[in-house]
Amino acid sequence: MDLIQLPEEIFALIVEHLVLIIGNCKAVRLRSVSRRFDVAILHAVFVRQVIDFLDPDDVQTRSSGLPPPAMGRLVLAKSKSNPHRNHVLCALSKIIDALDGMQISVQQESRCRNHEIISEAVAQHLRSQDHPFGYLEEEGSQTLSEAEAFHNIFCASISLGNLSLVKSLLNAGTVPSSWMVNTESAYLGRPLQIACAWGHTAVVKYLLESGADPHSLSGRDAVQYDGRPWNAFLDRYCRRVYRSSNGSSLRAAALAGHTEIVHLLLRPEYKLESCRNEWFRVFLAAARGGHADILMALLQAYGTTWDAQPELRKVVLWEAAYHGREPVVRMMLENGADVNAQLVNPALYSASPLQMAARHGHTPVIRLLLEHGADVACDVGYEGSAVRVAASRGHEEAVLTLLEYGGDPCAAFRSATDGAQDHLLRILLQQGFDMNRRLHPTAPDTEGNSALVMSAIRGCAQTVRVLVEAGVSPNDEDLRCDAVFQAWSMGRFHVYNLLLQLGGEDKAMPDSDEYPLDEPRLVCSGFLVDERTCRWIGKY
Numbered sequence: 001m002d003l004i005q006l007p008e009e010i011f012a013l014i015v016e017h018l019v020l021i022i023g024n025c026k027a028v029r030l031r032s033v034s035r036r037f038d039v040a041i042l043h044a045v046f047v048r049q050v051i052d053f054l055d056p057d058d059v060q061t062r063s064s065g066l067p068p069p070a071m072g073r074l075v076l077a078k079s080k081s082n083p084h085r086n087h088v089l090c091a092l093s094k095i096i097d098a099l100d101g102m103q104i105s106v107q108q109e110s111r112c113r114n115h116e117i118i119s120e121a122v123a124q125h126l127r128s129q130d131h132p133f134g135y136l137e138e139e140g141s142q143t144l145s146e147a148e149a150f151h152n153i154f155c156a157s158i159s160l161g162n163l164s165l166v167k168s169l170l171n172a173g174t175v176p177s178s179w180m181v182n183t184e185s186a187y188l189g190r191p192l193q194i195a196c197a198w199g200h201t202a203v204v205k206y207l208l209e210s211g212a213d214p215h216s217l218s219g220r221d222a223v224q225y226d227g228r229p230w231n232a233f234l235d236r237y238c239r240r241v242y243r244s245s246n247g248s249s250l251r252a253a254a255l256a257g258h259t260e261i262v263h264l265l266l267r268p269e270y271k272l273e274s275c276r277n278e279w280f281r282v283f284l285a286a287a288r289g290g291h292a293d294i295l296m297a298l299l300q301a302y303g304t305t306w307d308a309q310p311e312l313r314k315v316v317l318w319e320a321a322y323h324g325r326e327p328v329v330r331m332m333l334e335n336g337a338d339v340n341a342q343l344v345n346p347a348l349y350s351a352s353p354l355q356m357a358a359r360h361g362h363t364p365v366i367r368l369l370l371e372h373g374a375d376v377a378c379d380v381g382y383e384g385s386a387v388r389v390a391a392s393r394g395h396e397e398a399v400l401t402l403l404e405y406g407g408d409p410c411a412a413f414r415s416a417t418d419g420a421q422d423h424l425l426r427i428l429l430q431q432g433f434d435m436n437r438r439l440h441p442t443a444p445d446t447e448g449n450s451a452l453v454m455s456a457i458r459g460c461a462q463t464v465r466v467l468v469e470a471g472v473s474p475n476d477e478d479l480r481c482d483a484v485f486q487a488w489s490m491g492r493f494h495v496y497n498l499l500l501q502l503g504g505e506d507k508a509m510p511d512s513d514e515y516p517l518d519e520p521r522l523v524c525s526g527f528l529v530d531e532r533t534c535r536w537i538g539k540y
Contacts, residue, residue, distance in 0.1 A: 012043065015041060015043075016048060020050055024053065026538075047077050058536070059527060060526020071123035075122060076115055079093045079096070091149075092119060092187070096118060099160075099165075102165065103165070117159055124244050125246070127241065158207075161202075163203055163206060166206065167206065182211070182213050192212040193218045196250075196252035197243050198243070201258070214249050214250070214270040216248070250271075251281055255288060266301040284316065287323075290325035295316070307336060314337060316328065317338075317341065317353055318356060323362075324365050329368055333368070340352055341353065350381045351380060354366065354376070354378065354386045355378065355380070358387070358398055359389045362398070366398050384411070386407065387411050388408075389415075391416040391421065392418055392421070394416070394539030399412050400431075409431075413425070413428050413451070418524075421463075421525075421538050421539055422466045423538065425470075435471070448467060449472060452467045452474070453481055455467065455483075456486045459494065459521065459529040459534055460524055460529060460534060462534065464483070464495055464499065484496065494530070494534065
């Protein structure tokens with residue numbers, strides 16, 4: 001029987017079991033298989049939460065988080081299952097209940113969509129403030145005043161774009177309207193920024209008419225850090241954020257690509273001063289969103305050119321490459337940006353545009369940069385060259401493009417091993433990579449043997465299987481190079497048993513109380529690896 005034709009309950013159980021095996025990240029990548037599969041995956045991951053996103057073994061998700069739409073689903077599910085766990089979930093639950101009561105005639109489908117929008121708005125604002133999951137790990141309640149609770153509902157209604165409801169709430173408040181439109185909600189941000197982020201032009205105009213300050217900043221940028229590098233907008237916790245109420249209202253509109261609102265806020269009475277740090281961040285927001293038209297509108301409004309702003313031009317190129325925005329990258333290169341410009345960001349690290357595009361697998365941008373003379377061998381920063389960066393994350397198309405332009409195949413093979421990218425190892429082997437090549441002319445280790453031993457030590461079972469099936473011997477006369485011994489001695493017994501199944505010899509192990517070693521689990525591709533998690537790692 002076709003899997004898709006199975007009864008709903010059985011199909012759901014199979015999908016849940018699949019998620020347990022391959023992990024949340026890989027499961028979400030499988031959503032495009034079919035509509036039914038998409039629904040089942042989302043239910044298993046975000047509603048049932050068969051693997052908690054706060055799982056301590058999932059270092060990757062805990063450190064970098066999820067895109068706000070996905071994070072919104074997670075927060076919404078948690079607010080329904082346990083709203084009293086902490087103040088964020090409790091506040092979200094109360095906001096949704098209150099707005100549902102005010103919109104009784106709304107159809108169920110629209111009601112569910114409203115819940116998702118509000119939850120996403122909360123998720124993106126809180127993510128912009130701190131660690132992506134920090135607010136979910138907190139426990140305890142927080143008492144809000146009546147005015148604060150009402151203001152939260154008002155801000156949530158703005159995210160929905162319901163102008164009549166926004167007007168009704170603003171006029172019904174017991175506090176001055178100037179306080180309502182200029183106060184920042186701890187959960188959603190400032191009213192004007194929310195409207196700009198969600199593209200509700202009519203609401204933006206109404207808030208401005210009601211006295212909203214277009215120059216105010218939301219979130220941590222509410223304080224001006226004059227000594228802070230303006231390129232620090234590249235916050236590691238905000239990499240996947242393309243809609244945010246953080247910063248100024250102009251930044252919120254520029255990031256989301258709401259051109260009409262941008263032009264409105266560039267009017268003389270609303271325009272930001274060009275001497276402020278926030279002015280630079282607005283350009284970076286437009287670059288991040290890939291909005292070349294907004295970048296040109298900003299230049300024109302402020303009466304400047306790219307040649308007059310060489311540092312800004314460099315950082316816009318870097319930001320656009322980082323986020324795979326090919327039209328903006330092309331525009332910067334055509335306007336004189338240095339294709340090999342290295343940006344040192346204290347919040348991140350030093351890197352070239354090519355390395356940043358490779359990090360996230362943006363192949364069209366990679367090819368564009370290479371065609372304009374990007375140095376494929378540039379290895380500034382701690383992650384190494386572009387081919388190493390791409391291979392460690394399993395971006396096969398990017399790796400093959402970089403190899404086409406002279407990237408080091410040995411670096412690609414080693415980094416693919418380090419990242420447990422077994423699919424990429426298969427591709428490199430099919431391309432003819434020589435695993436028998438010695439690491440050094442006088443060293444006994446070969447590329448294949450070294451990769452197998454390191455994979456065994458780290459507990460990466462899938463990589464071990466690929467290498468052994470490709471011809472690497474599980475055993476060696478030198479125990480240091482013997483994968484079976486290394487897996488056993490490090491306590492990676494799931495790999496040890498796999499190697500025996502694949503033909504490895506169970507040699508006499510040293511008779512010592514020292515072995516097997518009680519070694520801690522190692523992190524690979526953002527996961528603490530053991531028998532449970534070894535199939536979570538890697539891109540596919």
